[in-house]
Every structure is written in C-alpha cells, then in structure tokens.
Amino acid sequence: MIRREEVDHVAQLAHIALTDAERAQFTEQLSSILEHIAVLNEANVSDIDPIFSIQALQNVMRPDIVRPSYPPDELLANAPDREDNFVRVHAVLEE
Amino acid sequence: MGELIELTIREASQRLRRREISAVELTRAYLDRIAEVDPQVRAFITVTADEAMRAAEAADLRLAKGEAVMPLTGIPLAIKDVICTKGIRTTCGSRMLENFVPPYDATVIKRLKAAGAIILGKTNMDEFAMGSSTENSAFFATHNPWDLSRVPGGSSGGSAAAVAAGEAPGGLGSDTGGSIRQPAALCGIVGLKPTYGRVSRFGLVAFASSLDQIGPFARNAYDMALLLEVIAGHDPLDSTSVDVPVPDYIAALTGDIRGLKIGIPVEYWGEGAEPGVVATVKQAIEVLQGLGAEVRETSLPNTRFGIASYYIIAPAEASANLARYDGVKYGFSVQEAANSWEALERTRGLGFGPEVKRRIMLGTYALSAGYYDAYYLRAERVRRLIKQDFDRAFAEFDVLVSPVSPTVAFRIGERIADPYQMYLMDVFTIPANLAGIPGISIPCGFSEGLPVGLQIFGKHFDESTVLRVADAFQRVTSYHMRRPALGGQRVSSA
Numbered sequence: 002m003i004r005r006e007e008v009d010h011v012a013q014l015a016h017i018a019l020t021d022a023e024r025a026q027f028t029e030q031l032s033s034i035l036e037h038i039a040v041l042n043e044a045n046v047s048d049i050d051p052i053f054s055i056q057a058l059q060n061v062m063r064p065d066i067v068r069p070s071y072p073p074d075e076l077l078a079n080a081p082d083r084e085d086n087f088v089r090v091h092a093v094l095e096e
Numbered sequence: 097m098g099e100l101i102e103l104t105i106r107e108a109s110q111r112l113r114r115r116e117i118s119a120v121e122l123t124r125a126y127l128d129r130i131a132e133v134d135p136q137v138r139a140f141i142t143v144t145a146d147e148a149m150r151a152a153e154a155a156d157l158r159l160a161k162g163e164a165v166m167p168l169t170g171i172p173l174a175i176k177d178v179i180c181t182k183g184i185r186t187t188c189g190s191r192m193l194e195n196f197v198p199p200y201d202a203t204v205i206k207r208l209k210a211a212g213a214i215i216l217g218k219t220n221m222d223e224f225a226m227g228s229s230t231e232n233s234a235f236f237a238t239h240n241p242w243d244l245s246r247v248p249g250g251s252s253g254g255s256a257a258a259v260a261a262g263e264a265p266g267g268l269g270s271d272t273g274g275s276i277r278q279p280a281a282l283c284g285i286v287g288l289k290p291t292y293g294r295v296s297r298f299g300l301v302a303f304a305s306s307l308d309q310i311g312p313f314a315r316n317a318y319d320m321a322l323l324l325e326v327i328a329g330h331d332p333l334d335s336t337s338v339d340v341p342v343p344d345y346i347a348a349l350t351g352d353i354r355g356l357k358i359g360i361p362v363e364y365w366g367e368g369a370e371p372g373v374v375a376t377v378k379q380a381i382e383v384l385q386g387l388g389a390e391v392r393e394t395s396l397p398n399t400r401f402g403i404a405s406y407y408i409i410a411p412a413e414a415s416a417n418l419a420r421y422d423g424v425k426y427g428f429s430v431q432e433a434a435n436s437w438e439a440l441e442r443t444r445g446l447g448f449g450p451e452v453k454r455r456i457m458l459g460t461y462a463l464s465a466g467y468y469d470a471y472y473l474r475a476e477r478v479r480r481l482i483k484q485d486f487d488r489a490f491a492e493f494d495v496l497v498s499p500v501s502p503t504v505a506f507r508i509g510e511r512i513a514d515p516y517q518m519y520l521m522d523v524f525t526i527p528a529n530l531a532g533i534p535g536i537s538i539p540c541g542f543s544e545g546l547p548v549g550l551q552i553f554g555k556h557f558d559e560s561t562v563l564r565v566a567d568a569f570q571r572v573t574s575y576h577m578r579r580p581a582l583g584g585q586r587v588s589s590a
Contacts, residue, residue: 003461015415015460016422016437017453018445026450027457030515034458037516038404038471044478051476052483054306054336055532055556056293061335075199079426090424091436 002032002039100125101262102579105171105319108265112159112170119155119170123148123214126172130216130263133582138238139248139258141177142185143217148172151214158212167322169212174258174267177218178225178251179310180299181205188301189221189233189251192421192428192447202299203334204268204310204327211326216264219254223449224418225270225303227251228278228521231512232451239508240283241580242546246505249279249521252313256283259313260580266314266323270300272307273406274500274525277537280313281500281549284539284578286320286566287313289525291556292532293338295324296331304413305336307406307529316576317538317567321345324559340557348560349567354388356565359493363399364524369502372543377499380540380550380569384497387568394493396485399527401478406526407519408462408475414452415459421447454515483531490555495565498524500537500549524551534559538566539575547575 008028012019019027073086082089100122103111111117127145134140155170175181178188180198182205187193201209208215222232230238230253238253240246241261248257252269256279259267269276271289280287288311295310302308312323325346330339360381365374385391423429423443430446433439448456462471489496502523511517528535533553540550550569554562570576 007461008457011457011461011464014464015456016419016441016444017448017456018438018441019453020445023450023453027454030454031458031461033514034407034516034519038407041401041404041408041471041474041478044398044401044474044481046474046477046481049477049480051473052480053476055483056336056338058293058336058338063332071199077425078199079196081423081426081429081431088425091433091439093436095435 002035003028101129103265104315105168105265105322108171109167113165115159119152119159119214120149122170123152123172123216126216126264133261134263136239136244136582137241137257137261137263138236139174139219139254139261139263140217141187141189141220141235141254144184144215147184148214148216155212155214164212166211168208168326170214171266172214172216172264173208174216174219174255174264175205176221176252176255176267176269178221178270178301179205179268180301181215181218184218186218186301188225189223189235190447190449190452191234194428196426200299203296203331205299207326219258219267221254222251223452224301224414225251225272225275226414226451226455228274228518229511230254231508232449234449237508240505241582242284243505246507246546247282249282249501249505251275253279255313256280256285256287259283259285259315261582262579266312266319268310268327269313270308270310271529272304272410273529274522276311276313277525277535277549277551278501278521280537282505282547284547284575284580285313285315286317286536286538286576287311288320288324288536288559289528289534290324290328290559291534293336294534294557294559295327296334296337298331298333302417304410305417306413307410316570317563318346318349320566321349321563343560345560345563348564350564351568351571353384353565353568356389356495357493358384358389358391359394359489359496360391361396361399361489361496361498362393363396364498368520368523369499370504370543373499373502373504373548376541376543376548377550381497383569383573384565387572394489394496396489396527398478398481398485402482402526402530403519403523405475405478405482406522406530407458408471409479411455411459412462412472413459415456415463418452418456423447451515479530482527486527486531486533494561496553498551500524500551504543504546504548528553532556534562536562536566538569539578540569541575
C-alpha cells in the first residue's frame with residue numbers, strides 16, 4: 002500500500018536517515034498499518050467538519066509586557082557545542 | 097519499613113501531620129524499598145535519593161512549624177520521565193534525551209513542590225510515550241510486579257509498576273491514547289486521565305498536543321483526589337489549559353451513587369476482549385448496580401473508527417512535535433558529518449528508536465501533499481463523530497463504563513513484533529483521548545491471577561462524578577488493597 006519510493010520520500014521529509022533494512026521493514030509495516038487504517042473510508046463524514054482540538058480555544062493571548070526569562074547559561078547548558086551565547090553547527094550555506 | 101510503605105497517601109498524610117512519623121522516615125522507607133525490589137521491577141530510570149532526602153527534611157520543618165502544611169506535604173511520589181524536572185535528567189525513555197537536564201520544572205512539578213511533595217525519581221516509559229508495554233524504552237523494559245515475566249503496560253509502565261510494587265504511594269504519568277489507564281489496569285492500581293485542558297501540559301514533553309494529558313496514579317480514589325486537586329487548574333503557560341475552577345474532589349466522595357445513570361456502550365464488549373476480562377468487569381458493574389446505580393446499555397456507533405483515527409492523528413501531531421529533535425540546542429547530536437543535513441538526519445536516525453521512527457513516518461505521510469485530505473482531515477472528521485457519540489450518550493447518562501484493556505498483562509516480547517497488535521491494546525482507551533473526556537481505571541478483580549481494570553468515563557470536567565463512582569466501588573470491595581508478592585509469584589484469584 003505504501004511503496005518503497007514513498008517511504009524514501011517520507012524519510013527525507015522527516016529528515017531521518019534510515020538503513021536499508023529499516024526502509025524494507027518500514028515499507029512492510031507501514032503498508033500493513035495503512036491497510037487497517039483504511040477502515041476510516043467507511044465513515045460517513047460528508048457533512049462533518051474536522052475537529053482538531055476539543056476545547057476549541059482560540060487566540061489565547063497575554064499582555065505584551067516583558068517578563069523575566071532564563072539566563073543564557075542555563076538555557077545553553079545542554080548544548081552539544083557551544084561558543085559564548087552561540088550554538089555551533091555545521092555550515093548551512095555552501096561555498 | 098514494611099508498614100510505612102503500605103500506608104495510603106491519606107494515611108501517611110494524617111500520621112505526618114500528627115508527627116507520628118517523619119517525612120524523612122517515610123522517604124527513607126520508600127528509597128529502601130526501591131533498592132530492594134527495583135533490580136527486579138526496573139521501574140526507575142533515575143532515583144533522586146539525595147534530593148528526596150533534602151526535600152523530606154524541608155517537609156519535616158514545615159510539619160514541625162505547622163506552616164503551609166498541605167495534604168501532600170512529606171508525601172513521596174514517582175514521576176514519569178516525560179515530565180520536566182529542573183536539574184534532574186529527563187530522558188523520555190529515549191537516547192535522544194539520555195543526558196538532557198531541563199532548566200525548568202513542569203507546572204505540575206512546581207505545584208507538587210509547593211505542596212511539599214517529594215520526588216523519589218523518574219520512571220521508565222515507552223520512548224516519547226509511544227507504546228503500550230514500556231518495551232519501547234531505549235534503556236530497559238519494566239516488569240509487572242504481579243508477574244515479572246509480564247509487561248506493566250505502557251507508556252507509563254514505570255510509574256504504574258512503582259506504585260504497584262510499593263516503591264511509591266502515588267505518582268504521575270501521561271495519557272495520550274491510554275498510557276495511564278492501561279498500565280493502571282495491568283498493575284492493579286488506580287490511574288486517571290483528566291479532561292483535556294484540566295491539567296497543564298507546560299513541561300510535559302509533547303507527543304500529540306491535542307491528546308496528551310498528565311494524570312495521577314494512586315492506590316485508591318481518595319488518594320487520587322488529593323493528587324488531582326494539586327495538579328489541576330488553569331496555567332497561563334499552557335494555552336490549551338482551560339480556565340474552569342477546580343472543584344473540591346474530596347468533598348465529591350460521598351459514597352452515594354444511588355440513581356446515578358451508568359451506560360454500558362455495547363461496542364466495548366465485542367471481539368478482542370478476553371472472556372476473563374469481560375466476566376470480571378461485568379461482575380464489577382453488578383457491584384455498582386448493587387449500590388443503587390441504574391445501569392443500561394447504550395451505543396457509541398463510531399467506536400470502531402477509534403484506533404484508525406488515533407493512529408493518524410497522534411503520529412501526525414508527533415511528527416510535528418518531534419521535529420525539534422535536531423541535535424542543535426540539546427539532546428543527542430551526531431557531530432561527525434559532511435554537512436548540516438547529514439548531521440540532522442543521522443542524529444534523528446540514531447537518536448530515535450524504531451517505534452518513534454515508525455510513527456513519525458506515518459504522521460509525515462498522513463500530512464504530506466496528496467494524502468493530507470484522505471488521511472489527516474478525514475481522521476479529524478471521524479474524531480468529531482466519535483465526540484458526538486459521547487455528547488449524545490452523556491445527555492442520557494452520568495458516566496459510562498467499560499473494560500480498560502482487552503487482555504490482562506501479556507508476556508514481555510509477546511506483542512512487540514507486530515506494531516498493529518500492540519496498537520489494538522488501546523482500543524477501549526483511545527476514544528476518551530479523542531473526545532477529551534476524563535477516564536479512570538480502577539482495579540476490579542483478577543483473571544488468571546492478574547489484575548483487571550474497570551474504566552469509568554465522565555463528562556468534560558466532571559472528574560468529581562468519576563471519582564465518586566470509583567470511591568463508592570472501593571468502599572465495598574478490596575481489590576485495590578491487594579499487593580503483589582514480589583519475586584515472580586503471582587497472587588491467586590481467591
């Protein structure tokens with residue numbers, strides 16, 4: 002039900018590097034899961050709006066007043082590679 | 097030590113306030129119990145012994161002065177490792193966060209600390225709350241205290257097993273598709289998923305944002321009410337938390353359910369549930385009838401779409417929530433890579449376990465161009481149908497009852513090979529998450545020597561009635577007082 006190329010495409014969208022064994026296994030497992038999920042097609046939803054969330058709260062705002070935040074040292078304490086108040090990453094732009 | 101760990105939260109609280117026992121003694125007793133049985137049960141990922149003893153000393157000071165003493169002052173608790181605790185490693189059962197130390201406390205933790213409760217440690221779970229057996233933990237499996245060769249359920253299996261094993265008198269878990277209620281049922285304790293929006297999700301590591309709720313584990317409804325009163329309530333830091341007053345849950349425990357209208361949805365009794373489970377739950381419903389409740393059958397016709405709807409919506413939301421794990425600001429991070437894309441993809445490929453990857457893939461697929469309408473939108477429409485079924489039922493009934501799990505605790509390794517077989521474990525619990533209604537699991541008997549849970553669903557924000565039914569049941573039965581004999585022996589069903 003889901004083809005190998007679709008699994009590859011989805012893995013790329015989700016930015017997950019999969020091994021060949023994982024690709025094969027997920028193709029089989031996701032196909033099987035999607036077959037079960039196909040039961041949703043039997044539901045009559047022609048006049049039904051999607052619900053998304055139960056409490057249907059919208060635009061929950063707070064006053065635009067500055068409040069205390071956390072010191073950078075605390076927030077960056079878990080950073081894998083840190084320099085001052087910056088996090089080091091691989092180059093994003095190519096030469 | 098043996099006697100102290102058998103106290104309920106209510107009893108311990110009374111003795112602490114009368115200064116018959118100290119918080120230090122009580123905490124020490126639980127830490128000793130953890131040292132004794134956790135090598136077999138493996139409920140805890142992190143035991144915070146030093147912090148717990150310091151918190152116990154502080155609680156004793158409060159108790160001695162009689163200042164700011166609350167029901168939870170001096171009470172030790174086990175916390176699922178999906179809830180952020182400042183300065184204490186919070187792993188979510190994943191390699192991705194194996195060394196992550198949150199810089200802040202979740203709101204529920206702040207509230208528990210303000211009440212003087214004590215954190216014993218962080219408990220094991222299915223990775224990122226995805227699973228029904230705690231076998232998906234990246235670290236180790238947790239073992240059911242009633243039979244160590246079996247699962248405790250999941251994803252909050254560690255907290256459930258800890259309370260069942262006497263390692264804590266109560267704790268916290270999280271429930272997205274049944275992850276509090278199902279382990280409570282399999283471990284013979286009480287577990288509550290509150291109404292969506294009742295308890296703040298700030299500091300709860302997100303799995304599926306429209307479904308997740310933090311909830312308590314305890315051994316009885318009264319203790320459950322004590323815990324819920326502290327953690328419930330509007331939080332400005334969680335824009336999905338609802339500003340509805342928190343009722344006096346203890347006052348609701350009148351013991352009287354005469355005339356209460358209880359519905360039994362017929363769709364929850366069909367194929368899939370073990371005969372032993374069905375028989376035990378039916379007996380429990382007769383107890384409720386004996387207490388004067390009016391019990392009648394009803395129908396929730398869209399129940400059969402619950403699993404399919406959930407296994408599109410939850411993975412879709414998870415694929416968005418877990419996109420943040422990129423090895424940049426925190427967490428597992430592959431540093432050796434040719435470029436930033438490779439670093440990102442290898443970080444996620446190695447940091448996540450198979451079930452998490454499976455669900456991210458499923459969710460990404462369901463949201464992708466060409467499939468969004470057919471899968472995600474359709475699932476959210478079906479979700480409205482499921483909620484409408486409950487709205488209609490609650491116009492007629494006060495609560496609904498059903499089994500919690502189709503089976504008793506299964507053996508470790510038995511269901512892990514086929515993902516969908518594991519997903520089926522959530523068939524009776526998922527609808528409450530989709531509809532946002534509260535649901536509790538209470539111990540109601542044994543089948544094959546293993547615990548069985550009765551599920552009670554209520555109207556939105558009506559935890560009071562749900563707790564009242566649970567408490568009324570527990571005043572005339574004693575299943576909730578049974579304890580497993582640790583060491584692999586199972587309790588007979590006598």
